[in-house]
Amino acid sequence: MTPEDKAAIAAMPWSERTFARDSYLVREGEPASVCTFLIKGFAFRQKLVSDGARQIISIHIAGEFLDLQNSLLDVADHNVQCLTRCLVGIIHKSALLDLIAARPNVRRALWLDSLIDSSIFREWVVNVGRRDARERIAHLLCELADRLKSAGLANGQPYDFPLTQEQIADCTGLTAVHTNRTLQGLRRDGLISLSSSQLTILDWDRLAEIGDFNERYLHHAV
Amino acid sequence: MTPEDKAAIAAMPWSERTFARDSYLVREGEPASVCTFLIKGFAFRQKLVSDGARQIISIHIAGEFLDLQNSLLDVADHNVQCLTRCLVGIIHKSALLDLIAARPNVRRALWLDSLIDSSIFREWVVNVGRRDARERIAHLLCELADRLKSAGLANGQPYDFPLTQEQIADCTGLTAVHTNRTLQGLRRDGLISLSSSQLTILDWDRLAEIGDFNERYLHHAV
């Protein structure tokens, strides 16, 4: 992006707001009028099924858009919620569409962002569909560590890792109890250390192998 | 889209090609240089995990793009394969990018297409993550029937439904054996009739309820 692109972004009419942990930023079924991006904190997307169970669909870290799809879609098809206290940037979708119309580079960057989101969703389908509990959790930990590192949000280990075991369970399609036992297994085998929201990956190679983790789907280089 | 938009699309340098059942259209890890769309037949996206198991990530019907993400991403992050004999349209990604640059309406339509793809991936994460076998299969059947109908590819029941039980299993994260038994349950309960690639949904309301199916995520109206 050129300096002009960046100036155009900076000139957009956006606002900032802080949300408490667990606050909803987007609710399924509600009309979509704004787009939000995360300035500080962690957030996640989720859907609820008929019996009340929750599936988390993705985790988001600072710097990421939370609902870029709202720029074109009329009604939200899933919920977005704060994982921690969050500082969020809010842009009205029309402002974003104007910017996109005027700035090819920005347009490209935003489309690319949504395509990478999409790639992550695909990998999550694979993760919950074809891996067992140990593999799923290993994969999730690798993904988050990799993304934090690559976004420059980690200065070495341990990583800030604000997910409770129940939330890890909702990411991986498991129950909280089984997640607990599986995490204990990973600890016992000297692969990770995880407590009080601090994650240390003690043996990256083995954890990545267990989780069948290959960073290609994150498309870092693009 | 205006008539000019349509003329611009028609004027693009694209080619047609027929592929046999099971042929690969895109292979994970290979450089992405073209985009393809399905003119006739069925195709699917899939990823393989380390132990060789396969997870199908989406099913595609005539009229849909198969790898729009290749227009911006450099390396394919998953495989695309024909489910049946397919007639496929192929566009070099540079031609598509030129068209996008010149035609705001086309650009919007393509981005929208990729956003709806994304929404379907999210629903699949939920399906394999938080539903049991019967619910997963019911949901898959509802989705495909709904999409075929809404694309105008079905003139009433039965629907063309070219998935084998093994492929249904790979869509839902189950084994072929369990898929077989679960389908028998759906038949026994008078919900569906499925054989020789012909699907009849005998009781839509009950099937949709079992599968917790809500068409919102397909964003038909947009």
Added chain:
DNA sequence: CGGAAAATTGAGTACTCTCAACCAGCGTGG
């Protein structure tokens, strides 16, 4: 008509879930 692919069946296994109880940490209020 023959062979391969797809569907079906049975029996035994195991991974994950459910339910329930219990422990630990922490912020709040008496």
Added chain:
DNA sequence: CCACGCTGGTTGAGAGTACTCAATTTTCCG
């Protein structure tokens, strides 16, 4: 300052859904 309550984490036992393996039947297609 400590009790209390809440959330999050841990443990145990038993149940159940889904898997594995292997054989058999049926269907599809050349």
